Amino acid sequence: MTAIFSTQAVLNAMKSVLPQGHAFLPLHEPNFSGNEWLYVKECLDTGWVSSVGKFVDRFEDELAQYTKVKRAIAVVNGTAALHVCLLLAGVKADDEVLIPALTFIATANAVSYCGAVPHFLDSEESTLGVDPRKLAGYLEETAEIRPSGCYNRVTGRRIKAMVPMHTFGHAVDLDPLVEVCQRFDITLIEDAAESLGSFYKGRHTGQRGLLSALSFNGNKTITTGGGGAILTNDEELGRQAKHITTTAKVPHRWEFNHDMVGYNYRMPNINAAIGCAQLEQLSGFLAAKRDLAERYRQAFTGIPGIRFFSEPANSRSNYWLNTLLLDEECAGQRDALLEATNDAGIMTRPAWTLMHKLPMFNACPKMDLSVAESLEQRLLNIPSSVMLGAGLDHA
Amino acid sequence: MTAIFSTQAVLNAMKSVLPQGHAFLPLHEPNFSGNEWLYVKECLDTGWVSSVGKFVDRFEDELAQYTKVKRAIAVVNGTAALHVCLLLAGVKADDEVLIPALTFIATANAVSYCGAVPHFLDSEESTLGVDPRKLAGYLEETAEIRPSGCYNRVTGRRIKAMVPMHTFGHAVDLDPLVEVCQRFDITLIEDAAESLGSFYKGRHTGQRGLLSALSFNGNKTITTGGGGAILTNDEELGRQAKHITTTAKVPHRWEFNHDMVGYNYRMPNINAAIGCAQLEQLSGFLAAKRDLAERYRQAFTGIPGIRFFSEPANSRSNYWLNTLLLDEECAGQRDALLEATNDAGIMTRPAWTLMHKLPMFNACPKMDLSVAESLEQRLLNIPSSVMLGAGLDHA
Numbered sequence: 140m141t142a143i144f145s146t147q148a149v150l151n152a153m154k155s156v157l158p159q160g161h162a163f164l165p166l167h168e169p170n171f172s173g174n175e176w177l178y179v180k181e182c183l184d185t186g187w188v189s190s191v192g193k194f195v196d197r198f199e200d201e202l203a204q205y206t207k208v209k210r211a212i213a214v215v216n217g218t219a220a221l222h223v224c225l226l227l228a229g230v231k232a233d234d235e236v237l238i239p240a241l242t243f244i245a246t247a248n249a250v251s252y253c254g255a256v257p258h259f260l261d262s263e264e265s266t267l268g269v270d271p272r273k274l275a276g277y278l279e280e281t282a283e284i285r286p287s288g289c290y291n292r293v294t295g296r297r298i299k300a301m302v303p304m305h306t307f308g309h310a311v312d313l314d315p316l317v318e319v320c321q322r323f324d325i326t327l328i329e330d331a332a333e334s335l336g337s338f339y340k341g342r343h344t345g346q347r348g349l350l351s352a353l354s355f356n357g358n359k360t361i362t363t364g365g366g367g368a369i370l371t372n373d374e375e376l377g378r379q380a381k382h383i384t385t386t387a388k389v390p391h392r393w394e395f396n397h398d399m400v401g402y403n404y405r406m407p408n409i410n411a412a413i414g415c416a417q418l419e420q421l422s423g424f425l426a427a428k429r430d431l432a433e434r435y436r437q438a439f440t441g442i443p444g445i446r447f448f449s450e451p452a453n454s455r456s457n458y459w460l461n462t463l464l465l466d467e468e469c470a471g472q473r474d475a476l477l478e479a480t481n482d483a484g485i486m487t488r489p490a491w492t493l494m495h496k497l498p499m500f501n502a503c504p505k506m507d508l509s510v511a512e513s514l515e516q517r518l519l520n521i522p523s524s525v526m527l528g529a530g531l532d533h534a
Numbered sequence: 535m536t537a538i539f540s541t542q543a544v545l546n547a548m549k550s551v552l553p554q555g556h557a558f559l560p561l562h563e564p565n566f567s568g569n570e571w572l573y574v575k576e577c578l579d580t581g582w583v584s585s586v587g588k589f590v591d592r593f594e595d596e597l598a599q600y601t602k603v604k605r606a607i608a609v610v611n612g613t614a615a616l617h618v619c620l621l622l623a624g625v626k627a628d629d630e631v632l633i634p635a636l637t638f639i640a641t642a643n644a645v646s647y648c649g650a651v652p653h654f655l656d657s658e659e660s661t662l663g664v665d666p667r668k669l670a671g672y673l674e675e676t677a678e679i680r681p682s683g684c685y686n687r688v689t690g691r692r693i694k695a696m697v698p699m700h701t702f703g704h705a706v707d708l709d710p711l712v713e714v715c716q717r718f719d720i721t722l723i724e725d726a727a728e729s730l731g732s733f734y735k736g737r738h739t740g741q742r743g744l745l746s747a748l749s750f751n752g753n754k755t756i757t758t759g760g761g762g763a764i765l766t767n768d769e770e771l772g773r774q775a776k777h778i779t780t781t782a783k784v785p786h787r788w789e790f791n792h793d794m795v796g797y798n799y800r801m802p803n804i805n806a807a808i809g810c811a812q813l814e815q816l817s818g819f820l821a822a823k824r825d826l827a828e829r830y831r832q833a834f835t836g837i838p839g840i841r842f843f844s845e846p847a848n849s850r851s852n853y854w855l856n857t858l859l860l861d862e863e864c865a866g867q868r869d870a871l872l873e874a875t876n877d878a879g880i881m882t883r884p885a886w887t888l889m890h891k892l893p894m895f896n897a898c899p900k901m902d903l904s905v906a907e908s909l910e911q912r913l914l915n916i917p918s919s920v921m922l923g924a925g926l927d928h929a
Contacts, residue, residue: 171578179574183566188759188808189752215610215760218781218798244781244792251795254649357584357802364583364802365610386613386639393872395886397639400646400894403613407752407759410802413583477788491790499795 143444143469146479152438153485156431157527163484166460167358168524171413173420178412190385192408198415202353202368205418206335206343210377212369213406213414214384217332217354220367221249221302223384223404224350227376228326230255230299235291235504237301237325239269240493241511245354246302246330247494256296259495259505260303262514266451267462268311269303270510275319277506282323289323294504300326305334305344307520308360308459309451313339313347328352332367335360336425336457345370350380360424360457360525361417363410425457427528432458435521444469458523465517476519490518538839538864541874547833548880551826552922558879561855562753563919566808568815573807585780587803593810597748597763600813601730601738605772607764608801608809609779612727612749615762616644616697618779618799619745622771623721625650625694630686630899632696632720634664635888636906640749641697641725642889651691654890654900655698657909661846662857663706664698665905670714672901677718684718689899695721700729700739702915703755703854704846708734708742723747727762730755731820731852740765745775755819755852755920756812758805820852822923827853830916839864853918860912871914885913 157164182188195213202211214220230236232254238246240259250257260277263270282298283290289298301320303311313329320327331337331345332354338344345351350373355366369380387401406414432447439447444466450456465473473489480487493515495505552559577583590608597606609615625631627649633641635654645652655672658665677693678685684693696715698706708724715722726732726740727749733739740746743765750761764775782796801809827844834842839861845851860868868884875882888910890900 169581169583171581171583175578176575179578180571183570183574183808186564186566188564188566189757190760191752216798244783244790244796245798248781248795248797357586362584364804365585365798365800386643388639392876393883395639395883397887397892398894400643401639402643403611403640403760405760407805409759409808410805413804481787488788488790492792497792499793 144442146475148442150479156434156438164522165486169362170525174416175413178416182409182412188409189407190405194408194411194415198411201418206345206370208370209372209374212380213411214367214404216365217352217367218245219404220352220369222252223369223380224328224352225249225253227379228300228328228349234299235296239304240495240508242304243491257503261506261508262511266309266311267306271312271315271319278323284324289325300328302328302330304330307462308334308337308457310337310339310344310454317347333459338455340453360459363414366406366410424525427525428458431528432461435461460520461523463519470516488520490515539837541870543837545874551829551833559917560881561915564752564757565920569811570808573811577804577807583804584802585800589803589806589810593806596813601740601765603765604767604769607775608806609762609799611760612747612762613640614799615747615764617647618764618775619723619747620644620648622774623695623723623744629694630691634699635890635903637699638886652898656901656903657906661704661706662701666707666710666714673718679719684720695723697723697725699725702857703729703732703852705732705734705739705849712742728854733850735848755854758809761801761805819920822920823853826923827856830856855915856918858914865911883915885910
C-alpha cells in the first residue's frame with residue numbers, strides 16, 4: 140500500500156492547532172469556569188442535594204427555553220432519556236425501532252430495554268446520520284402500512300418508531316426524515332444526545348421528534364456529571380415523562396401510592412446545579428468549539444486523502460466531537476494514525492463499532508449498510524474540548 | 535370509638551424529644567458537615583466529575599470494607615442496584631420473585647424491569663420484614679421443587695429469587711430465611727437500601743444475599759444526592775456487576791465494543807465524592823440516630839396504645855426511620871395523628887401502600903398478608919434526621 144499522506148503531516152497539522160505542553164489531550168474535557176462552585180455549595184449548605192430542589196426545576200425550564208420546546212425533563216443520563224422516549228412513544232415488546240448502525244450503544248440498548256428489536260439503517264456521508272432517501276427506498280421495498288401501523292414484511296413485526304442520531308453534533312437531514320416517518324406511520328424520536336447547541340435550518344435539534352433525548356455525560360458539550368433530558372412539545376407527554384421518571388408516585392401529603400410501573404430516573408438536584416452553571420456558559424462554549432473547528436479545517440486543508448468534516452448544508456453544528464474523514468483509498472492508513480496520535484499524547488478514536496456487528500445485535504434486521512461500513516473504516520475523532528478554542532483559557 | 539391515647543399526648547412526647555424553633559421537621563434531612571465540600575471542589579477543579587474518577591473507586595472500596603463484602607459497585611440509585619442484582623441472579627422474564635408486600639415500590643419495580651412477576655409475602659411484627667416461618671409453611675403448600683428450580687404450583691411459573699427488605703433499617707430474621715431459600719432452591723438477594731449501618735447477629739446486612747442492594751438517596755442515612763450500590767461476596771458476580779452497569783464496554787485503548795446489552799448505571803464521580811465524605815461520618819451519624827431512637831423510646835413509654843418500635847432481638851439497627859406502632863384497637867386514631875403532627879410542622883408518614891394494592895401489581899400472586907395489612911394501618915414514621923440526635927449540632 141502506498142501512503143497518500145504522511146502520518147507525520149497529519150500529526151503536525153493537529154499540533155499546529157493544539158496547545159503545547161500537555162501530557163495528554165483527551166477527546167473532550169469538561170470546563171467548570173462559571174458558577175458550578177457557587178450552585179453546588181448552595182445545595183450542600185441547604186441540604187438540597189437529592190431528588191427535589193430548585194435547580195432541577197430551573198435546569199428543566201432553561202433547557203426548554205434554550206431548545207425552544209414546551210417541556211424538558213431532567214433525568215440521570217441520556218440512556219434513561221432514550222428509554223423513556225421510546226416507552227412514551229408506545230414502543231412495545233417485539234416492535235422494531237429503526238436506528239442508525241453508526242451510533243453509540245445507548246440508542247440500541249434503549250430499544251432492548253423495551254423488549255423491542257433495533258433495525259439498523261445506513262448513513263449518508265454528508266451528515267454522518269441516517270440517509271433519508273436510501274431509507275425511503277428501503278421502506279418501499281420492505282415495509283407495509285396496515286391500519287395498526289407500519290410492518291416489516293420480512294419479520295412480520297411492527298415498525299413503531301425511528302430514532303435518528305445527530306452524529307458528533309451534526310444535524311441529520313430532518314425534513315425528509317420527517318416526511319418518511321409521516322408517509323410510513325412511524326413515530327420520530329430524535330437522539331440529540333450529542334447535539335445540544337446544534338441547529339437544523341435554524342431550529343434546535345430535538346424539536347421535531349415526538350420526544351427527544353439529550354445527554355450531559357462528562358464528555359458532552361455541557362455536563363452534569365451524569366445526566367440527560369427528555370424534550371417534547373407535547374404537554375401531556377411532558378407530564379407523563381415527569382411522572383414515569385419519578386417512580387409514578389401520585390402526589391399526596393403523606394400517602395405513598397404509585398399508579399404504574401415507574402422508574403427512578405430523576406436527576407439529583409446537585410447534578411442539576413452543575414447543569415445550570417454550565418448552561419450559563421453554553422454560548423461561550425459553542426463559540427470556542429466553532430473556533431477550534433475552523434482552525435482544524437484550515438490546518439487540514441491541503442493534506443491529500445484526508446479532510447476535516449465540516450457541518451452539513453442545513454446544520455449549524457456544535458462540533459461536539461471534531462472528525463477527520465479519510466478517503467476510501469486511505470482507509471488502510473487509519474490505524475497508523477490512531478497509534479501515532481495516541482502515542483504522541485493526542486487522543487484520537489475511530490467510530491464506534493457498528494451496532495449490527497456486536498454479538499447481541501447481529502441477528503437484528505438491517506438494510507444495506509455500505510456507507511456506514513465505509514465511514515466506520517475512515518473516521519477519526521480528534522480532541523474537541525472547549526478549552527482548546529479561542530476565548531477561553533488554554534491553561 | 536373511644537380514643538385510647540390523646541393525640542396531644544403523642545404530640546407532646548414528640549416535642550419533648552425534638553428541637554424547638556423549626557418551621558418544619560422533615561422525616562430525614564441529610565447532614566453535610568464533613569469533607570463533602572473539599573471532595574466536590576476537587577472534582578470540579580480537576581474536571582473529574584463524571585463516570586471515571588478516583589472517588590468512585592474509593593467509595594466502592596470503602597463500602598466493601600465497611601460492609602465486609604468482597605465487592606461493592608456504585609450505581610445511580612438503589613432501584614438500579616436491585617435491577618442488576620436480579621439480572622445477575624438469573625431472574626428471567628416470567629419468573630416469580632418473592633418480595634414483601636410491605637416495601638418501597640423500588641423492590642417491585644425492579645422485578646418488573648426483568649419481565650418477572652412479584653409474588654408478595656407477609657411480614658412479622660417483630661422485625662417488620664418477611665416472616666420466615668409463615669413463608670416456610672406457605673412454600674410447603676404452594677411450591678414444588680423440580681430439577682430446574684422451585685415452581686409455583688398454582689401459576690406454573692418458576693420462583694427464582696427472594697428479596698427480603700430490612701424495613702426502616704431493622705434487620706429481617708436472616709438465618710431462617712437463608713434456610714428457607716436453601717431448602718426451596720431460591721436465590722436470596724437482600725434489599726438493604728434502608729440498612730447501611732444495620733447488623734444482623736453482628737454481621738452487616740447485605741452479606742448473606744448472593745447480591746444485595748444499598749441506596750444513598752437524599753433521605754437515607756448517608757447520601758450521594760442519588761445513588762446506590764451492589765454488594766456481593768462473589769468476585770465473578772462483582773466483575774459482571776461492574777461490566778453490566780458500565781454499558782458492557784470491552785476495555786480497549788480506542789475501540790468501542792460492547793459484548794452484551796448493558797446499562798448506563800454507573801455513579802458519577804462527583805456523587806461518589808459526596809459519598810466518601812459521608813462515609814467518613816457514618817459512625818457519628820449512627821450514634822446520633824441511636825441516641826435519638828432511645829430518647830423517643832423513653833418519651834413514648836407510658837402512653838397507652840402506642841409504642842416506639844425498637845430493634846428486633848438479632849438486629850443492631852441504624853434506626854433509619856423511627857417508627858411508632860399503634861395497638862390494633864387504636865388503628866382508627868392514626869389519621870388524626872398524621873394530621874395533627876404534620877399540621878404542627880412535624881412530618882410523619884404512614885407505611886407505603888402495600889404493593890398488592892397498587893393497580894399494576896394487584897393481579898400478582900400473594901400469600902395471606904394479614905400481618906402486613908395490620909401493620910399498614912398502625913404504623914407511623916417520625917422525624918429521624920441525624921441532626922436530631924446527640925453529638926451533632928442542632929442548628
